[in-house]
Amino acid sequence: MKKVISIAMVSLFWMFSCQQTAVPVTTKAAVTDTISTPKKEAKLIANDAAAILAQKEVPILCYHNIKDFSASAGEMTKTYTVKPAxxxxxxxxxADAGYHSILPDQLYNYLVYNKALPEKPVMITFDDTRGEQYSIGAAEMKKYNFKGVFFVMTVSINRPxxxxxxxxxxxxDSGNCIAAHTWDHHMVTKYGGEDWNTQLVKPKARxxxxxxxxxxxxxxxxxxWNAAAIPEIKKSGYKMAYILSTKRDSIDPLFTVRRMIVSGNWSTDRMMKAMETTFSNTK
Structure with a gap:
């Protein structure tokens, strides 16, 4: 009987030993090998002024008023006002021509870091804070999933x-870009002293x-614009500033981005041709 018990105990011992050795041993080194080392992101190198100027320009349209006017309206009204129709x-x-609207952050990344843009990009901008830019402009753009840039004079906010x-x-909140257009539309070329704070810093904060x-x-x-304004604009925290269809600055092209006023005198066909001609080269 004792012999039988002894044989049984030996069998159990060997069975237990086999089960123990069947469990794989994971060493510290093995655990370390299974942890993947995060890849370092490549540091983006910003283009210099010459490289920014060499980039193909993106068409940027500038609208002011969107309302009807009579044939007897003055030339200023006709130039700065486009009828709703x-x-x-x-x-x-x-939209029919295949254009896609872009916003300033996309333009900045394209100019500075060579980031890709949609096929046939266009930027649609509005100046002077007019109410119809919201009720007509934004509503019309929404039909084509276009987004716009609205340059706001803060003195005008909440006025009729x-x-x-x-x-x-x-x-x-709808995905458009809000940007600054000074406090009260005084020319930057005439600023001095406290004007920079009044016209650049405070509107931005508001x-x-x-x-x-x-x-x-x-x-x-x-x-x-003038050369004296650019350091003040940079100091105020802006990344880009926009002129009209004149020559860009060779030192600070990001602060002389060109736009084209859309005249109320133009047909749609003429507007399309003017856009293509104005932004047909890189200089």
């Missing part, structure tokens, strides 16, 4: 026929308060 026709023409704080916030996002873009009133 014509604006609608122009947006449709852009101008954008309200609620409309500005809604434009931003708009950021309304939309809860950084304001990074600025449009010069009348498209006029």
């Amino acid at each position: 014509n604006f609608a026709e122009q947006m449709k023409a852009l 026929n101008y954008l309200s704080t609620a409309e500005i916030k809604d434009l931003s 708009l950021e308060e309304i939309i809860g996002k950084p304001i990074t873009d600025f449009a010069y009133p009348f498209g006029l």
Whole structure:
């Protein structure tokens, strides 16, 4: 009987030993080998001014008023006002031609870091805070999934026929870009002393308060700029500034980005041809 018990105990011992040795042993080295080392992201190298100027320009349209006017209206009105029906026709023409709207952050990354843009990019911008830019402009663009850039004069906010704080916030929340256009549209070339704070810093802070996002873009009133303004604009926290269809600065092209005013005198066909001609080269 004792012999039988002894044989059984030996059998159990060997069975237990086999089960123990069947479990693989994981060493510290083995665990380390299974952990993948995160790859370091390549550091982006920014283009210099010459490389930015060499990039093909993106068409940037500039609208002001969108409303009807009579044949007897003055030339200034006709130049700066596009009739609602014509604006609608122009947006449709852009969509039919295969254009895709882009926003300033996309333009910045394209110019500075060579990031890709959609096929046939266009930027659609609005100056001077007019109310119809929201009620007509944004509504019409929405039909084609276009987004726009709205350059706001903060002195005009909440005045009759101008954008309200609620409309500005809604434009931003809907994916459009809100940008600065000074406090009261005084020419940058005449600034001095406290003007920089009044016209650049405070409007930026006011708009950021309304939309809860950084304001990074600025449009010069009348498209006029000078070399003295650019350091002040940079110091105020803007990344790009926009002129009209004049020559860009060879030192600071990001602060002299060109736009084209869309005249109310133009047919849609002429607008399309003017856009293609204005932005047909890289200089």
